[in-house]
Amino acid sequence: MRASCSISVPRYGPRASLLPPAEKLGYRLVVDLYPKQKPAPVKTVKQVLPGEPRPVVIAIDAGHGGEDPGALGATGSHEKNITLQVARELKRQIDREPGMSAILTRDGDYYVKREDRYRKAREARADLFVSIHADACPGSCETARGSSVWVLSTRGASSEAARRLADRENRADLIGGVSLDDKEDSLAAVLLDLQQGATMDASNAVAEHVLVALRQIGPTHRRQVERANFVVLRSPDVPSILVETAFISNPAEEKRLKDPSHREKLAAAIVDGARNYFRMMPPQGTWFAANADKFRPSRHVVGRGETLAIIAERHGVTPGKLRSANKLASDSLRVGDVLDIPAG
Template sequence: MRKNCLLLLLMLLSSLPLYAKQSQITGLRIWSAPDHVRLVFDANSQISHKIFTLKGPDRLVLDLKNTTLTEHLPDPTKENKIIRGMRSAVRDKRDMRVVFDLTSAVKPKSFSLKPNREYGHRLVIDLYDDKHTAARRTQPVKTAKALGKRDVVIAVDPGHGGEDPGARGVKGTYEKDVVLAIGRKLVAAINKQKGMRAVLIRDGDYYLGLRKRIAKAREAQADLFVSIHADAFHNRKVRGSSVYTLSRSGASNEAARWLAERENSADLVGGVSLEDKDDMLASVLLDLSQIGTLQASSEAANRVLRQLKGLGKTHKRRVQQAGFVVLKSPDIPSMLVETAFISNPDEERRLRSKKHQQKVATALMKGIRDYFKFQPPPGTLLASNQARKAPRKHVISRGETLIAIANRYQVSVSRLRNANELKGDTIRIGQVLQIPGG
């Protein structure tokens, strides 16, 4: 009996520290994006939580289990238009309830983040405006036909942002800040070019999910997607810019992902929905689209890299391939530009310079402009101007197909056959094809 009592006492004592140890909220940061507000609670450990909304009036309730506040939280109403008040109270002696008074209904999403080099444990809550979300779902999409001789559209995407600072230089420079500055200058430079128009995917200090960036580019009906970054490495002597496109393995993996979600894949492949296609046909359509997209990405990236070489040393002499998620759109040629190594003190200093930022933006614009002068999309002003010039030529390389070449130059296979007096789709390495104009 005595032995059993002693064992029970030991069990109770061992459980007390676990019960007594509360998680602590140490801070709150707020980031405002065009379509949502992000709340980031800093904590000393992972927090068990629950969120739900109430109406009459609209409120968001956050229940934090076994949690306490260690300091006064900042007023969230100063940073956004969704939250108009916040209050908190202790529940059941050990839990915390935080109530946010809202100006309108929201769709909340929450998740936890593990510690990284910048922050400790975090609880993230994204508040999406319910009315804004519904309006975006029902907004009609303009077609190229309705626009006539339209401008070429370039989606400029400064990497990272908000809670994700990216790399940091030895002087404390954040990647997210310098790439946003370069991105804004690139947009301004592109918009000065006749027949070209740029859209800025991230236009502030907030975070966008990687596939959300692709979706925004697609909403803008972009002809090219350019993601801007600044590299980092543990060796501070490493320097130079690089340009990446999607690797073949990356494309293959993403193709499988797109096919798995084909119910929501309308207009992914040149305006062709995969919703009513069987698996084999959908796979062929998507594969052909990606072949043309990867070739176009490579051509555009090479022209951009050529311009960057004029600014100084490049880290890699050739365009590199990698499986970056942000490059995995099957229908938009895409590239990722590492403008410099922010971990290199000299390059960090240059990245902070507005003069150098402008030089980088100008080089990127020239490379993009060169690409679209060489390969303007049909229905654009640039294509119309090119149609008056001599037809383009293409030399067949190993592994190319007539369908892929037609896709690359955005002409029909039948026109390509007629222009070269081909009876079928057979072509040979080294053969020169005439590419019909616009």
């Protein structure tokens, strides 16, 4: 919703909200004026000397912000504030990791357009884009719980609930006055599809790793990475995932999201997943590529189309060794299964 003011208030930004009927009053449209926060410039990533391997760069995207509050929590928290707190904690942890560096696409309570979120990631030459959100289940499903990890699907959502969630998250672009399908003719859509193929494979792989890491800190909403057409993930050149940290509409989960120690665990799980991914698939010229021989992955998350033989070959072990290390009765694997990788 956009509010218009007839008076000039250059230093203040309007925020409109619809209040439900109370006592004799019907629905009320309330326009609040808040001091406008200046968007902070994108912080530069860790400096490297010429010839030295560069760190991988992770662009952390705190969902919503400013006039777009996102979902409303069970006791009134706004998603935009939770996402920013998680994003800042994630940046703090990434920056202290060897070979990793992070930037924030938003570092305050202001609205950032989708294109600007991408632009900041691209300017920082990000290797990964992680959009942080908090889910809500409107209506009577306040027991819905658990985090989930999403990747883009341009061909359809993994469920009806997935489609509804994407609709809700995508609405942010309408709040900012930009049409979702702005300038998107069919040719552009086809080109985007082609370019996205490789990026989507990488997105899938990193999403699987992050989901496995999140499972270590509590039950996830679903066992598998989910797919829907999130516009914020439609970057053709940067692998992108969206993490719904928890259900803000569930009072117990809202409380946990407000707890700094839980946010620390959440961020640590995302770092863990990203670290595992970069160890397995280090981008060229990075610290991870330079140290590849030190990192023998100890586990593998089964991705789509992977067979026992393919996984064994990739890790330089025989299928038999892989089978016995994981006590597998048959060679059939399910996407998302975690395999221990024995020494080669």
